[in-house]
Amino acid sequence: MQHVYxxxxxxxxxxxxxxxxxxxxxxxxxxxxIEIEAPxxxxxxxxxxxxxxxxxxxxxxxxxxxxxxxxxxxxYTMKKMLxxxxxxxxxxxxxxxxxxxxxxxxxPEFTMLEWYRQNASYYDLMDDLENLSKFINKKLKFNNxxxxxxxxxxxxxxxxxxxxxxNLDDYLExxxxxxxxxRLGYKPQKTEEYEELFYRIFLNKVEPFxxxxxxxxxxxxxxxxxxxxxxxxxxxxxxxxxxYYNGIELANVYTELNEAEEQKTRLxxxxxxRRKNKSLVYDVDEEFIDALRAGIGNCAGGALGVDRLVMIFxxxxxxxxxxxxxxxxxxxx
Amino acid sequence: MAxxxxxxxxxxxxKHQGDLFLVTESRFTxxxxxxxxxxxxxxxxxxxxxxxxxxxxxxxxAIVEVQNQRLQYLYKSGAFYSFMNNDTYETYELxxxxxxxxxxxxxxxxxxxxxxYEDRVIAVSIAPKMQYKVVDAPPAVKGDTASSGRLLKEVxxxxxxxxxxxxxIKTGETILINTDTGEYCERINE
Numbered sequence: 001m002q003h004v005y006x007x008x009x010x011x012x013x014x015x016x017x018x019x020x021x022x023x024x025x026x027x028x029x030x031x032x033x034i035e036i037e038a039p040x041x042x043x044x045x046x047x048x049x050x051x052x053x054x055x056x057x058x059x060x061x062x063x064x065x066x067x068x069x070x071x072x073x074x075x076y077t078m079k080k081m082l083x084x085x086x087x088x089x090x091x092x093x094x095x096x097x098x099x100x101x102x103x104x105x106x107x108p109e110f111t112m113l114e115w116y117r118q119n120a121s122y123y124d125l126m127d128d129l130e131n132l133s134k135f136i137n138k139k140l141k142f143n144n145x146x147x148x149x150x151x152x153x154x155x156x157x158x159x160x161x162x163x164x165x166x167n168l169d170d171y172l173e174x175x176x177x178x179x180x181x182x183r184l185g186y187k188p189q190k191t192e193e194y195e196e197l198f199y200r201i202f203l204n205k206v207e208p209f210x211x212x213x214x215x216x217x218x219x220x221x222x223x224x225x226x227x228x229x230x231x232x233x234x235x236x237x238x239x240x241x242x243x244y245y246n247g248i249e250l251a252n253v254y255t256e257l258n259e260a261e262e263q264k265t266r267l268x269x270x271x272x273x274r275r276k277n278k279s280l281v282y283d284v285d286e287e288f289i290d291a292l293r294a295g296i297g298n299c300a301g302g303a304l305g306v307d308r309l310v311m312i313f314x315x316x317x318x319x320x321x322x323x324x325x326x327x328x329x330x331x332x333x
Numbered sequence: 334m335a336x337x338x339x340x341x342x343x344x345x346x347x348k349h350q351g352d353l354f355l356v357t358e359s360r361f362t363x364x365x366x367x368x369x370x371x372x373x374x375x376x377x378x379x380x381x382x383x384x385x386x387x388x389x390x391x392x393x394x395a396i397v398e399v400q401n402q403r404l405q406y407l408y409k410s411g412a413f414y415s416f417m418n419n420d421t422y423e424t425y426e427l428x429x430x431x432x433x434x435x436x437x438x439x440x441x442x443x444x445x446x447x448x449x450y451e452d453r454v455i456a457v458s459i460a461p462k463m464q465y466k467v468v469d470a471p472p473a474v475k476g477d478t479a480s481s482g483r484l485l486k487e488v489x490x491x492x493x494x495x496x497x498x499x500x501x502i503k504t505g506e507t508i509l510i511n512t513d514t515g516e517y518c519e520r521i522n523e
Binding site: 010012097101104105188196203 | 362370385387483
């Protein structure tokens with residue numbers, strides 16, 4: 001009966017969860033978005049070096065085997081749809097990531113809202129996120145004062161200036177960032193990638209302090225840290241933002257890169273990092289590159305961790321409490 | 334001993350900048366960008382100061398092996414919890430800070446493990462599952478808790494701890510509790 005007890009213990013929280021799912025759909029439908037479905041089993045998942053897909057094997061009626069993976073995000077599928085003329089689409093459903101903790105802020109199976117807007121930039125998606133959260137806050141009468149306030153929007157450069165005391169413009173190369181890490185007392189390996197070095201400082205000196213009071217959007221990431229997004233006009237940063245609140249990262253949004261060859265170059269590079277890290281290696285999805293060749297227009301897309309959004313409203317620290325049956329209960333860990 | 338980030342857990346001891354720190358809380362994060370890391374809240378064993386550290390897989394983590402000593406919980410007096418080493422009859426008066434979260438699961442006569450450092454108890458760990466007698470199990474009232482009220486109700490255990498348990502549990506019965514999550518596991522038939 002452990003499963004039934006888990007559900008019963010979180011009965012009210014689950015009701016809240018399902019009400020939030022309904023409101024997310026209502027909010028987007030009101031704005032003429034189309035809810036799409038994406039296949040969960042794919043042959044070639046994303047190449048992000050630090051996201052691990054869960055392998056699956058599918059057999060046809062002749063028992064011929066096909067190796068695939070559970071999708072880590074519906075991004076490739078959705079961009080293939082954008083290439084055919086879909087303009088405002090969203091996916092609200094499950095995504096899977098391997099080698100994640102069972103509980104805390106992670107569950108290997110989680111619910112993601114991924115949405116794309118044609119003829120838009122990431123500024124429009126900042127508004128979407130703020131308006132959606134305020135809509136839920138009001139409709140379900142949570143009266144969360146911090147969410148109701150005007151959200152903070154700061155550039156990555158501003159927060160590094162504020163919390164680290166340096167001009168990030170001077171630390172956009174691997175060598176200078178490595179030197180900064182050492183100067184600040186970290187002990188990085190000499191061969192560490194820029195992103196690793198960046199996060200050493202960011203996770204210790206910046207992230208714990210942002211989004212404490214009001215939800216905070218941090219935008220403009222160093223360009224090498226956003227392989228699927230467009231660059232800012234000065235060419236130094238990428239049009240990517242993340243939303244933080246209460247120490248949790250809630251969403252990750254880009255103005256999408258729409259140049260096929262540039263995209264392919266970046267994915268091939270990421271694949272090499274996967275090989276170097278001894279992670280699972282698979283081909284770059286050429287069908288996805290073909291979608292960019294066909295043209296996805298000027299669009300912006302974002303991903304919101306829905307379970308984490310629910311945790312904010314139910315004031316939970318553990319994701320398990322807002323999931324019907326989390327991995328920890330399924331495998332009784 | 335160089336440890337991996339998965340070994341950085343509550344109760345382990347880490348050598349950092351020449352001092353020894355007890356991990357009081359750890360959180361594993363895989364941000365999906367940048368490698369996974371573990372954030373540990375650690376308390377200095379010598380100075381008592383708490384710091385927060387982030388470890389990545391490539392970091393050299395100096396995990397120190399510590400001795401675990403079986404201790405018996407005697408009673409609480411004032412702000413202190415009394416424990417005794419049943420082999421040497423030595424007693425230890427431990428403050429709230431050392432007993433930590435385990436305090437609410439203690440019951441008279443219970444056996445625990447003391448994490449020892451130079452003859453001092455620096456932390457207390459208890460078995461992952463413990464039995465308790467139910468001293469109060471009122472009939473379930475629908476709508477009085479976060480749960481549906483159809484399957485679970487709040488019961489009071491012999492040490493005063495209140496947990497959610499199935500509605501069929503009666504006063505006087507013994508149940509098994511997960512001391513990590515505080516959740517009901519099963520009824521013990523005697």
